[in-house]
Amino acid sequence: MINTKVKIAGVEFKNPVMVASGTFGSGEEFSEFADLNRLGAVVTKGVANVPWPGNPTPRIAEVRSGMLNAIGLQNPGIDLFTARDIPFLKQYDTKIIVNVCGKSEEDYCEVVERLANQPVDMLEINISCPNVKEGGIAFGQDPKAVEAITKVCKKAAKQPIIMKLSPNVTDITVMAKAAEAGGADALSLINTLTGMKIDINRRTFAIANKTGGLSGPAIHPVAVRMVWQTANAVNIPIIGMGGICSAEDAVEMILAGATAVSVGTANFSNPAVTMEIVDGIERYLEDSGIRDVRELIGAVR
Numbered sequence: 303m304i305n306t307k308v309k310i311a312g313v314e315f316k317n318p319v320m321v322a323s324g325t326f327g328s329g330e331e332f333s334e335f336a337d338l339n340r341l342g343a344v345v346t347k348g349v350a351n352v353p354w355p356g357n358p359t360p361r362i363a364e365v366r367s368g369m370l371n372a373i374g375l376q377n378p379g380i381d382l383f384t385a386r387d388i389p390f391l392k393q394y395d396t397k398i399i400v401n402v403c404g405k406s407e408e409d410y411c412e413v414v415e416r417l418a419n420q421p422v423d424m425l426e427i428n429i430s431c432p433n434v435k436e437g438g439i440a441f442g443q444d445p446k447a448v449e450a451i452t453k454v455c456k457k458a459a460k461q462p463i464i465m466k467l468s469p470n471v472t473d474i475t476v477m478a479k480a481a482e483a484g485g486a487d488a489l490s491l492i493n494t495l496t497g498m499k500i501d502i503n504r505r506t507f508a509i510a511n512k513t514g515g516l517s518g519p520a521i522h523p524v525a526v527r528m529v530w531q532t533a534n535a536v537n538i539p540i541i542g543m544g545g546i547c548s549a550e551d552a553v554e555m556i557l558a559g560a561t562a563v564s565v566g567t568a569n570f571s572n573p574a575v576t577m578e579i580v581d582g583i584e585r586y587l588e589d590s591g592i593r594d595v596r597e598l599i600g601a602v603r
Contacts, residue, residue, distance in 0.1 A: 311462035311487035315342035322566030323401035328387035335573035343397035353379035363508035368518025372511035442468035445480035452484025462487035475535035490541040533559020549582020559600040
């Protein structure tokens with residue numbers, strides 16, 4: 303019997319495959335393509351204390367081996383989310399991880415406190431958001447801000463918290479250590495890399511925001527490197543993400559040190575990709591004569 307269960311901060315997942323925030327909505331639109339009951343967890347789209355309209359359009363552009371997005375964390379706000387999306391997800395036998403976004407410590411805390419008594423398993427704190435009180439620099443680009451926001455969220459939360467790290471920094475391990483020092487229960491990485499595309503025919507930017515977040519296969523080697531570095535720098539579990547399109551990509555991330563993986567951009571081109579990855583990991587374990595997926599975690603040092 304092969305065991306695919308993994309545990310993060312006391313929460314047990316039936317397998318290590320999750321979906322990345324912002325690429326799966328809150329599950330409903332993908333439920334006819336993927337069996338949510340077979341996923342380790344659904345990670346919801348970012349949720350703020352009030353509805354966010356997001357950035358002006360166009361805000362998505364296809365690029366070689368990936369895509370750029372500048373959605374701007376458009377979301378309906380915590381009120382509608384708790385009334386509509388959590389009840390929908392509770393129909394399924396999967397863990398629920400809520401991604402939380404904000405523009406100040408107070409924003410984050412309000413959402414975390416509102417979720418304290420909700421039937422969700424973990425909170426993922428998106429610290430790639432701009433800190434409006436500090437001139438717009440992302441929380442995740444300053445180690446002092448990382449530690450501070452982690453502390454306030456941890457203090458307010460009833461559920462374990464995952465800090466989602468930005469790769470747009472000089473040294474990812476500095477940010478990881480800051481989150482660990484602030485009391486993070488786990489880390490998820492990487493978020494998107496900042497990129498740009500110019501339409502040479504119109505001679506203008508392909509997306510209205512000018513820059514956007516690069517995701518997809520193009521960033522996978524960067525993500526694997528950062529997960530490996532982080533796994534060797536901290537003592538808390540890691541959820542690895544960034545260009546995972548196949549079981550091979552997922553296993554690679556686990557070997558680098560991730561306890562679980564999140565699948566993002568690949569959902570857009572193949573809505574059933576998560577099912578294929580769940581099956582593929584099981585086949586890899588069988589073919590390798592490995593009885594427990596946990597034997598793979600960080601096996602490459």
